[in-house]
Amino acid sequence: MPAVAAPDTVTCRGERFQLYLDEDTIQARILELGQQIEADYAELGPPILIGVLNGAFMFTADLMRAIPGDCEVDFYKLSSYGDAKTSSGQVTELKDVDAKLEGRHVIVVEDIVDTGLSMRYVLDQIATRNPASLRAATLLRKPDAAKVDVEVDYVGFDIDNLFVIGYGLDYGQLARNLRAIYVLEEEG
Numbered sequence: 001m002p003a004v005a006a007p008d009t010v011t012c013r014g015e016r017f018q019l020y021l022d023e024d025t026i027q028a029r030i031l032e033l034g035q036q037i038e039a040d041y042a043e044l045g046p047p048i049l050i051g052v053l054n055g056a057f058m059f060t061a062d063l064m065r066a067i068p069g070d071c072e073v074d075f076y077k078l079s080s081y082g083d084a085k086t087s088s089g090q091v092t093e094l095k096d097v098d099a100k101l102e103g104r105h106v107i108v109v110e111d112i113v114d115t116g117l118s119m120r121y122v123l124d125q126i127a128t129r130n131p132a133s134l135r136a137a138t139l140l141r142k143p144d145a146a147k148v149d150v151e152v153d154y155v156g157f158d159i160d161n162l163f164v165i166g167y168g169l170d171y172g173q174l175a176r177n178l179r180a181i182y183v184l185e186e187e188g
Helices: 023-041 057-066 117-127
Strands: 009-012 015-021 047-053 072-079 092-095 105-113 133-141 154-158 181-184
Touching: 023 057, 023 133, 023 154, 047 057, 047 117, 057 072, 057 105, 072 117, 105 117, 117 133
Parallel strands: 047 072, 047 105, 105 133, 133 154
Antiparallel strands: 009 015, 015 181, 072 092
């Protein structure tokens, strides 16, 4: 089935959003990240990607497919937004990883790093399991929204402090299914 072009605008929860990053741009950058990860782990051995649910499921799947060599996947589930447009600042763990991480090369995969609180939480939790190495990847990063310092090794795109939806990013659990990323019209 041929891909359908993303519309220029969408409506979610009664608000209009305009196209911010199209599918081709997203996929091209993910391919670059996959090649970078492959090069970085060529001598170390296969990494295990730990996707942070729910938002990172699409990015994690596409990133995994973009890594030419072997890799594994598992998932962590957190909540910090609820139905709001901004992080509550409270990170709640809903599901832990199932894989044994001791001695493994771990890459935590997020859809977006804004305050940094969720990524910091997951990195701190996984560090206690004695991985051989621990890195972070995110599709989007909002440097101006950071509340804690967190190093992200693989960044798809740095963006302004905007409210975005699509490609796994939601607005009250809606809009994750959009193939592109959209910005709230009044912010774009």
